Amino acid sequence: MEDIDSLCSAFLWSGSPNDSSKAKVSWTEVCKPFKEGGLGIRSIADVSKVFSLKLIWRLLSESHSLWVDWMKKYILRNESFWDVRDTGLGSWVWRKLLKLRHLAKEFVPIEVHNGQSARFWTDLWHPRGRLIEIAGETDTQKLGIDRAALISDVRTADGVWRFRRCRDRQMREIINMIENHQMEVNHHAPDVVMWRKNETEYCRQFFTAETWQRIRIHGGLKEWSEVVWFQFLKEWSKVVWFQLRVPRFAFISWLAIRNRLSTGERTGAWGQPQGCLFCGEPNETRDHLFFACPYTYTLWLEVVGTLLGRPPDPDWESTLELLTTHSYGRLEYLLVRLVFQTAIYIIWRERNYRKHLKKPKLPSQLARIVDKTVRNRITSTGYATKPRLRGLMQV
Incomplete structure (x- = not known):
């Protein structure tokens, strides 16, 4: 499973499952939910573990299954699942279930x-x-x-x-x-294998999503709770992942927020220094590109206008904090985030065009491209026929 995850990671960053040298963000971080700063991809290893736990639950809960009946007759042979040894009988799936017994104990009272x-x-x-x-x-x-x-x-x-x-x-x-352990005595009811849904609740059915939530990178912790989960949240995630996002714009914005774009500052550490291709600043950093550079700040002023609710700030951290914490109307917030992502994407694309010796554009030209791109995205939603989006073009 780890090998499959490695292939997926290589394909995400290089387009080929055989080149694993271009990853900008670790696969562990990529596989976190949107709200925790990831891409919402689920690790194959974690998914496999969840469904293996489901097989264990079926085996223990006496579910009416041909597989369960066969396993009990030919593999368990009246032994407890918790005590049976790996004798070489059974498939690799069975041996995997045996290795997961320590984890399953937390879920099946x-x-x-x-x-x-x-x-x-x-x-x-x-x-x-x-x-x-x-x-x-x-x-x-x-x-x-x-x-x-x-x-x-x-x-x-x-x-x-x-x-x-x-x-x-x-x-x-x-x-x-x-x-001292209080138990209900009911001679007419059979014993029931429960499944742990959360910290305090046990149910008579298996919950895939809740189980995955507990066993992933932070999971398996007995002290896990909603309070602990809150510490993993990234407030900036709502700036990246929202209803009108364009996937490639959101992806580049996600990399920019995590400071994983291949800027001159980062490539300099690999022996390939790069100055700002817009203004000539010797050290091209993420914060300089968005939007401390005079060229990109001119563009940002033109495209964002009064949407921020205050004069635009060239400082990256201040801009991101404003987008994260400021109170906007619903339509205004949709629009300002779309403009923000589109501007980041267009600036990064223009920067790469210049690096590869393509004809440079003026800030006013890029501003028209951003404006047209935003309008096309809004039009593609059929906003006029959707009550929640109606009026978006007039914001």
């Missing part, structure tokens, strides 16, 4: 009712985890309970636990832990 399918020692029915891992293999007999015993073998119909008297301190602590 058993809700005990009649106790006739949940195993006392080896299943995940107690909040502390599997009792066999707490007590140890050699101490199971101290309570007089067989390793393969079910909960119904240890608990009476009245919900009373039957333990052998034991003076061992650790065993006494385990007994207290079990007796």
